[in-house]
Amino acid sequence: MASDPLLARIGALEAEARKLEPPPAERTAVRESVVGYAEGFVDRIHELKAYEHRKEVARELRALPIAEEPTPVEEVLDALARCVDAPGLNPASGGHLAYIPGGGLYYSALGDYLADVTNNYAGIRFTGPGAVEMENVLLDWMAEVVGFPPGSGGNLASGGSIANLIAVVTAREARGLRARDYPRAVVYVSSQTHHCVDKALRVAGLGECVRRKVSLDDRYRMRPDALEAAVLDDRAAGRIPWMVVSSAGSTDVGAVDPLEEIHKVARAHGLWSHVDAAYGGFFALVEACRPLLAGMAEADTVVLDPHKGLFLPYGSGAVLARDREALWRAHRAGAAYLQDRPEEEVVDMGSPADLSPELSRNFRGPRLWLPLMLHGVAPFRAGLEEKLLLTRWFHREAAAMGFEMGPEPDLSVTTFRWVQEGAEPEAVNAFNRGLLDEIHRDGRVFLSSTSLDGRFVLRLAALAFRTHLDTIETTLAMLEKKLEALGARPEGAGALRQGLHAT
Ligand SMILES: *Cc1c(COP(=O)(O)O)cnc(C)c1O
Numbered sequence: 209m210a211s212d213p214l215l216a217r218i219g220a221l222e223a224e225a226r227k228l229e230p231p232p233a234e235r236t237a238v239r240e241s242v243v244g245y246a247e248g249f250v251d252r253i254h255e256l257k258a259y260e261h262r263k264e265v266a267r268e269l270r271a272l273p274i275a276e277e278p279t280p281v282e283e284v285l286d287a288l289a290r291c292v293d294a295p296g297l298n299p300a301s302g303g304h305l306a307y308i309p310g311g312g313l314y315y316s317a318l319g320d321y322l323a324d325v326t327n328n329y330a331g332i333r334f335t336g337p338g339a340v341e342m343e344n345v346l347l348d349w350m351a352e353v354v355g356f357p358p359g360s361g362g363n364l365a366s367g368g369s370i371a372n373l374i375a376v377v378t379a380r381e382a383r384g385l386r387a388r389d390y391p392r393a394v395v396y397v398s399s400q401t402h403h404c405v406d407k408a409l410r411v412a413g414l415g416e417c418v419r420r421k422v423s424l425d426d427r428y429r430m431r432p433d434a435l436e437a438a439v440l441d442d443r444a445a446g447r448i449p450w451m452v453v454s455s456a457g458s459t460d461v462g463a464v465d466p467l468e469e470i471h472k473v474a475r476a477h478g479l480w481s482h483v484d485a486a487y488g489g490f491f492a493l494v495e496a497c498r499p500l501l502a503g504m505a506e507a508d509t510v511v512l513d514p515h516k517g518l519f520l521p522y523g524s525g526a527v528l529a530r531d532r533e534a535l536w537r538a539h540r541a542g543a544a545y546l547q548d549r550p551e552e553e554v555v556d557m558g559s560p561a562d563l564s565p566e567l568s569r570n571f572r573g574p575r576l577w578l579p580l581m582l583h584g585v586a587p588f589r590a591g592l593e594e595k596l597l598l599t600r601w602f603h604r605e606a607a608a609m610g611f612e613m614g615p616e617p618d619l620s621v622t623t624f625r626w627v628q629e630g631a632e633p634e635a636v637n638a639f640n641r642g643l644l645d646e647i648h649r650d651g652r653v654f655l656s657s658t659s660l661d662g663r664f665v666l667r668l669a670a671l672a673f674r675t676h677l678d679t680i681e682t683t684l685a686m687l688e689k690k691l692e693a694l695g696a697r698p699e700g701a702g703a704l705r706q707g708l709h710a711t
Contacts, residue, residue, distance in 0.1 A: 241281045249293065249300075250314065253674065257651035258303030262295035297654055299522070302674030305683065306656035308459055308487045308621075309672035311519030315582050319574030320521070328571040331561035334549045342573035344558055349580075350512055351528055353492050354485075355505025361532025361557060363564040364524065364572040368486030368513040369404040371527035374539070374564055375509040376408040378529055379451045379480035381538035382508075385414075393417040393450040394442045398430045398465070400458040402484055418447060427615040428461045428660075430454055432469035439477045451480040456501055456510075457488020460658050461614060462599075462621030462669070464488060467503025483507040486525065487671075488619050490517025493585070494593045500618065508534075514576055518588060519673035524572060527564075535563045595620040595670040598680050602668055605684050609691075609698045614665060623658065623665040626696055637664035639694065646690040653683045 230238065249256075269291040272279070297304060300312040330339035347362035365371040385393055393414070397405060399421055409417060420442065423434045439449045452474050454465040467483060474481035483489075483504050489512040491497040492504065504510050507530065514524040529535040536557040553559060561567050580588075599620040606624050607613045614623030625640045640657070644666055647655050657666050668683065691698045 238281050241285060245285045245289070246317070253300060254302070256298055256301060258301040258305075259297050259648055259651040259654035260295055261648065261651070265291040265295045300672075300674070301654070302672050302676065302679045303653035303682075304672045305668045305670060305675065305679070306654045308513075308516050308669055309675070310515050310522050311671075311673050312521045313519050313579045313673065315579040316520050316575040319576070319578035320570075322578070323571035323574045326571070329568070330571045330573060331559065331567055331569065332546070332549060333553045333556070333559045336571075339571055339573060340559055342577055343560060346573060346576050346580075347526065347528065350526055354489065354507075354510050354512070354528055355492075355502065356510075356528060356530055359532060360528055360530050361535050361563060362526055362528040363535065363560055364526055364576075365564060365566075366523055366569075367515065367525040368402070368484070368511055369407065369525070370565075371486070371511040371513075371525035372402070372404050372482075372484060373408040373411055374527045374535070375482050375511055375529075376405070376412050376414070376451075377565075378509060378527075378535050378538040379482060380412060380414065382531075382534040383450055383480055385448075385450060387413075389448055390414055390416040391418075392447045394420050394439075394447050395450055396420045396422050396435055396438060396452040396479070398422050398424055398455070400424065400428050400430075400455055400460055400463060401453050402455070402459050402486065405453050405484065417450070418442075427618075428458065428463040430465040430470060432466055432473055435470060436473045436477075439473065439479070443477070449477055449479055451482060453482045453484055455488075456483050456485035456504055457491070457619050457621075459487055460621075460667070461623055461660070462488065462617055462619040463615075464500050464618045467501070468506065471503060471506040480508050481506070482509045482511075484511050486511050486513040487516055487621075490514070490588075491592055491596070491619055493589045494596065496593065497596070497619070516671055517592065518576065518579075519591065519671075520575055520579075523570070524576060532557050532563075539563050539565065591673050595675065598670045598675065598677060599668070601677070602670070602680050602684065605680075606687070608700070609684070609688060611687075614660070614667075620670045621667060623660065623667045625663065625665045626691060628696065633663070639696075640664050640666060642694060643687075643690055646693065647686060650686060650690075652686065653679065655683070 269287060272287050299310050328339040329336045330343050333340045343364050346364065351360045351362065363374060365374060395409065395417055397419055406419065409415060420438050422430050422438055425431050435452065442449050452470060454467055454470045456464050456467060471481050485504055488501065489504065489510065492501040510528045512526045514520045514526060515522045540562045596619060599617045599622050603613055603617055603622045611624040612627045625636065626643060627636050628639065641664055644655060644657050647653065655666055655668055657664060688698045
């Protein structure tokens with residue numbers, strides 16, 4: 209038998225293939241190296257820069273080939289440290305105050321570890337009943353946060369962009385739009401709507417539909433009266449008002465649209481009402497934010513990003529639909545090779561594979577379930593309220609320093625710029641761009657900018673779970689120093705910062 213060439217070849221291949229299952233001693237050694245590296249990263253996170261500008265990394269990483277033979281773990285981790293973890297933005301840093309910060313909760317990493325080692329499949333209830341149930345428990349919990357009634361459904365997506373795509377497709381199917389309708393179908397957005405909504409429309413084949421940008425009030429919130437006027441205009445012109453997308457926390461300025469009034473217009477005119485709460489939705493965990501966000505409960509679909517508002521590592525978005533069946537109708541699918549699924553589970557509409565474009569995907573439950581179970585919800589609520597108040601504190605202190613501030617923050621984003629007396633608009637923009645460059649060169653904190661009505665403004669977004677008062681005080685002190693270095697004259701430092709300077 210051993211002389212059978214087929215068996216001989218199988219034997220040789222097995223010897224090589226079995227290396228993919230390292231023996232316990234090797235697992236232990238590699239695990240200890242990796243965990244040691246990760247622990248070192250977390251232990252030193254407060255000393256690491258929030259941003260480091262380095263260009264040569266691409267070349268260094270490419271110098272390390274993907275080879276037939278193994279590379280020692282030390283070499284691999286060293287490349288990771290130099291080429292991947294050091295350069296650019298450090299998204300795990302509390303000093304990440306740009307865009308919408310993500311998180312990186314430690315227990316999420318352990319949840320991913322467990323999910324990956326077991327490789328549980330959470331797509332179909334039949335094969336992963338517990339895994340699917342865990343994801344549904346989490347979605348039910350989110351539905352409760354949003355205020356959805358029983359009967360709602362949802363899906364744990366990879367992020368807000370895909371979650372918005374799922375909502376767009378659900379709205380398209382629920383309203384029965386056909387290709388011939390697209391050029392007349394109108395979606396109501398604002399200049400503050402996240403660009404992923406436009407991308408989702410194009411990806412969903414709806415690139416031809418009309419985007420109506422509804423005008424904003426002086427705090428960058430969609431005006432419901434303008435929405436209604438636009439809907440009436442479109443209807444009179446023979447177009448099909450189809451969907452309105454409001455923001456519960458716009459990315460640019462953190463503004464929350466008047467959700468309840470927008471839903472009222474939507475209901476009156478048969479629009480699908482979608483709320484993009486990717487950034488702001490989880491602030492509903494904070495008592496003080498409830499009234500502002502209460503309108504989420506009346507939406508048809510809501511998008512949330514646990515990798516923003518629940519401080520998870522990237523890779524976690526969620527879409528919730530008031531009517532689970534609408535989600536299911538838009539995404540259900542079957543195949544001959546899936547015929548072993550019991551019929552009742554296909555129609556219970558509770559399997560993620562029937563509620564999203566994905567079939568095989570990572571088990572997304574544990575990275576959220578583990579931290580919620582091990583920490584409880586209380587520190588999440590506290591962390592979110594803390595970020596709100598830190599933003600208010602920054603808004604007040606930066607104003608006192610002499611910055612021209614954007615609107616009082618609805619949530620945890622605020623905009624600001626330095627305006628020198630008598631300077632031309634172009635010079636003001638250039639000055640603030642220069643100020644931002646200085647902040648980036650320093651790197652202890654990382655801010656970003658945006659453009660509002662042609663004005664270049666700096667923005668601060670507090671949502672990283674490691675951002676605390678000391679981070680904000682460092683930022684204020686840095687701004688003060690950089691202003692002075694650029695020849696501006698900031699006004700008196702706050703009491704806390706004077707203490708900071710003294711130490
Ligand atoms: C971040 C964000 C998105 C996009 O979500 P990703 O998770 O980055 O794909 C959409 N809308 C809003 C309001 C956001 O803040």
